[in-house]
Every structure is written in structure tokens, then in C-alpha cells.
Amino acid sequence: MIVQPYLFFDGRCEEALAFYREKLGAQVLFQLRAKDAPGDHAIEGEHGERIMHASFRIGETTLMASDGKPDEPPTPHSGFSLSVSATDAAEGQRMFDALATGGEVSFPWQKTFWTEGFGMLTDQFGIPWMVNVAHEESKA
Numbered sequence: 652m653i654v655q656p657y658l659f660f661d662g663r664c665e666e667a668l669a670f671y672r673e674k675l676g677a678q679v680l681f682q683l684r685a686k687d688a689p690g691d692h693a694i695e696g697e698h699g700e701r702i703m704h705a706s707f708r709i710g711e712t713t714l715m716a717s718d719g720k721p722d723e724p725p726t727p728h729s730g731f732s733l734s735v736s737a738t739d740a741a742e743g744q745r746m747f748d749a750l751a752t753g754g755e756v757s758f759p760w761q762k763t764f765w766t767e768g769f770g771m772l773t774d775q776f777g778i779p780w781m782v783n784v785a786h787e788e789s790k791a
Contacts, residue, residue, distance in 0.1 A: 656733065657715040660776055661725035664702040664718040667776045671709060674749035675735075680706045680713065709735070732771065732779040740768040740784050747782040750774050 660667045671677035686699030693699070701718040708714075714733075719725070737743030740762075747760045747768075753775035760770035760782070768784040 655713055655715055656731075657717070658728075658778060659717055659719040659726070662701060662718050662721070663776060664705060664716050667716065667778075668702075668705060668707055670752075670775070671707065674752065675709050675746065678708045680708055728773075728777050728779060732781045734781040734783060736783055736785040737768065738785065743768040743770075743782050743784045747772065750780050750782065 658667075668677065668679055668682075672679065682705040683703045684699065685694035685701045685703045687693065688703060694701075698721045701721060703717060705716045706713055707716065735746060737746055744760055747770045751772045751774070754772050756770065756772045758769070758771035760768060763769045766784045766786065769782065771779070771781050773779045
């Protein structure tokens with residue numbers, strides 16, 4: 652069994668994928684626009700350019716994404732955070748600063764009692780993140 656986050660970006664999916672590619676080295680594995688759906692499922696016009704489904708990889712994790720439905724109001728992301736583990740404090744600081752670009756920091760990057768570096772933020776797409784330096788025993 653595999654559990655994967657599926658993120659909805661309210662019409663900003665392509666922008667989000669480019670951001671994660673630049674900031675975290677994400678790789679887009681698959682992308683389907685609404686206009687490219689088979690047969691009667693294809694959508695014409697401006698909504699046809701929306702991303703119906705995409706998958707992308709950050710590190711060893713594959714996530715899925717979409718622009719969502721154009722006729723539904725955006726839903727705020729809440730009740731979860733994507734958590735990313737850095738190998739050391741410098742890498743963690745770099746990832747934290749990159750993800751914070753245009754976003755909102757809720758817990759500034761700092762050393763804590765459990766790790767050399769930790770911070771929390773919501774990126775410019777409304778996705779909550781926690782960046783944490785992995786403990787030595789969890790790196791193996």
C-alpha cells in the first residue's frame with residue numbers, strides 16, 4: 652500500500668510545480684491538461700489549460716496535484732503539514748528559506764531541543780510545511 656498526498660492548487664498547479672522544481676529539485680513525472688483528456692472528457696477553452704492531474708517527486712516521495720475544479724471555491728489547506736527531513740542544518744536552512752519565498756513563516760528556522768534545525772511555514776500556495784534536520788539514528 653502507498654499513501655500519497657494529493658494537493659489542489661486552485662488554478663496555480665503549473666506555477667506550484669515550477670516553484671517546487673526550482674526550490675526543492677522536484678521532478679514532474681506526469682501531467683495531464685483538461686483539454687487532453689480522452690474523448691468526451693476533454694474540456695475546451697480556457698479551462699482546458701488547467702492541469703487535471705499531475706504527479707511529481709520530491710526526494711523519495713511522490714505527490715499528486717491538480718488545479719482542482721474551476722467551478723468550486725478554493726478550500727484552505729488545514730489539518731496537515733508536509734514534513735521534509737534535511738540531512739544537516741545547512742541543507743535544512745536552504746530548504747526552509749526556499750519554501751518560505753512568498754509564503755508565511757509560523758515558526759522561524761532555529762535549533763531546538765530535539766534537533767539542530769526546525770521551522771514551520773506556509774508556502775505561497777497555501778501548503779503548510781515543516782522542515783526538520785533528521786536525527787542521526789533516523790538517517791540510517
